[in-house]
Amino acid sequence: MSPAEPAGSEPRITRAWVLHPDISSDRERRASGPALEEAVALAGALPGLEVAGAEIVPLARPRAGYLFGSGKIDELKERLTEAEVELVLIDGPVSPVQQRNLEKAWKVKILDRTGLILEIFADRARTREGVLQVELAALSYQRTRLVRAWTHLERQRGGLGFVGGPGETQIEADRRAIDEAITRIRRQLSKVVKTRDLHRAARRKVPFPIVALVGYTNAGKSTLFNRLTGAEVLAKDMLFATLDPTMRAVALPTGLKVILSDTVGFISDLPTQLVAAFRATLEEVLEADLILHVRDIAHPDSEAQAEDVRAILADLGVARETPQIEVWNKTDLLDPDRRAAVEAAAARHDGVEAISAWTGQGIEPLLAAVTGLLDETRQRRELHLDHGDGRRRAWLYDQGVVEGEAPDDDGSTLTVNWTARQEQRFRSL
Template identity: 75%
Template sequence: MSTDEGAGGPDGEDTRAFVLHPEIMNNRDRRPSGPALEEAVSLAAALPGLSVEGAEVVPLRTVHPGHLFGTGKMEELRLRIKAADVELVLIDGPVSPVQQRNLEKEWKVKILDRTGLILEIFADRARTREGVLQVELAALSYQRTRLVRAWTHLERQRGGLGFVGGPGETQIEADRRAIDEAITRIRRQLEKVTRTRALHRASRAKVPFPVVALVGYTNAGKSTLFNRLTGADVLAKDMLFATLDPTMRGVTLETGQKIILSDTVGFISDLPTQLVAAFRATLEEVLEADLILHVRDISHGETEAQKQDVVAIMNTLGVSEETPLIEVWNKLDRMDDAAREATETIAARSDDVMAISALSGHGVSDLVHVVTEALDGVRGAETLRVGFDEGRRRAWLFDQQVVTEERQDEDGWSLDVEWTARQRAAYGRL
């Protein structure tokens, strides 16, 4: 969402917001309330044009079907919200259309739930054509069942989704037929974009460098590591969802082998189901990766829970369990000496864990070495016969640096090679 149209007020001032994290006491799977509230505030801070004026955990024994909160708690919160003079309340959890409508009527403010906020952030971050279309499709799927506020963002050149305000926006009943027509139009556009991506993947397959995908919880430091390894200038901020669109760069390893490094959108707990489906196409590099680097913020108090969220989403996406994976324990620089030493000692006991600081560079060269060994480990040995009239195929093999020994006779060459399945398939297409 841009600052000139969206979250900001009519005079260009930030929208004053209040963050609530409902803690359902009878939910055994609930996250610890402190870190959950902290993450919710960070989500709000990731959206330009918002000013968080207050935040609190709201314990609930049961969920009220019509208002989410009970009568007494709702009145207590109304007074607090009024005192804070806020225009928007962000509720860190699901809010039904009925609950949203009733709370807005009682509190005289706009309500945005966790899904709506994440959609707004994604809309603000999307840069590629596919990213923009995927966000719009997810937003329309979300809006279809609830009151719609100026979904004309579809016609905008830029900006957010219009959930949190904007010039001339009014609360209107959803025109389902209009939304359905928009969904159909966007899906057609996405089909064209997807076909283009398929062509690009086919082109890359002809020069089949191994793909190494960076995945992890949002704000784990993936983009910082990506920049250090590639020398690129990807947005890397201490902010949730700093990277949305997948970014790919070539990297030459210490052996001279070239790889493609892919930086992907960060995962998060309770990721909206609309976005899991909508961004499946943008995560194809993860599905096809030869090696996955799972980057973790090892200094975070909820690092283990974040790991489980990432693993769950990868399973949902269909990432193969056979794909080699290295855990990268990042952000050692945020630890004191004793904690850092203990973390490195634990990591050193495992062959598939590396402890680093992408920010300072500590441990990154060791990580590159382990990546090189891991990629070599997925190579197979084979002997090929190449005739004198197949000079192009021979040159390709040497260019890929897969030849370990060559012998020549009167009919051509015998070449011993060590290569990946991807390289073997590409050779067969030459």
């Protein structure tokens, strides 16, 4: 709490206005209506903001100094002043020069798409690694700007300070200082990554298959994760609700245990530096034995969103041979005729399951599909373990492959029904 906010006072709300520049050359790639809706949803994901208005601004080409033409700038200034707007969110890239000029012309703070996403990342990150990744991305972004900090949002939530505010530490207006901070954070991050690698190595010694949930942000991944695990992971109708991967063990109907990983949602036009900064967050996807690509099938841009996810997976280097199931989620939001058509279409395609994570419809067939891809042909074997083999014996029971056990003088004989992969992993213990 800052000195400006006395105890018991209500958090101050910032009135924001969302602008989506509709650039002619981009129109075929990205429809303006859904893009504006997504930008408004992004703004709504940040606490302390009230969206006072939103509009599409047609642009033949961006103006170098001001982005918009002088007539449009004057027209927008009138609306922003009348609505008492303090923050304008521009859904696209804004150069440092454009940002300074627009702030001077409108007397408001400007955040472009990257800056807004950084704010959301800072608000959502929970683990030490996630926080460091946000700091690194924020400093790299701010290094080219070095604009005077403004808003109260930071002190309201105790964040990083790359937007800043009175009473908060300001990012130094010196690039050398920022470079030193970046070097320090990278050093800290390398230590965190080493710790994570140790944890991953330890998990490989008890090697369950990894099933990674991926998808466009707000596709329902966390709701599906909760449905499958019973975990109380944040699941809101909010973009970027999950940033740090959450992992839980799940037992499939055959008894095979898998590790389910919930990951950050993807989004169109995510700047390259942000994808790189969060690469470690998505590393569980790179090691996954199976990927569940969760889609909001009720969204009008569902196919375009799916293409964005596929493109980012390819950029991350996800192996083509990694099995994937496309999960068409939120069928409960469709009218009966549309739902029947979607379910019929899913049934005609291999590797597609239509579900509602909210109601549970279609979950059993989805689990059967997961089992079919991970639970290979089993063979029955007899193993003799001596009394000192407690760890390997516990591993077999944890895998759910023991059908019977007969004690004898120097240990016991176990009847196991396992896959070739489980046998190989057992031999490596």
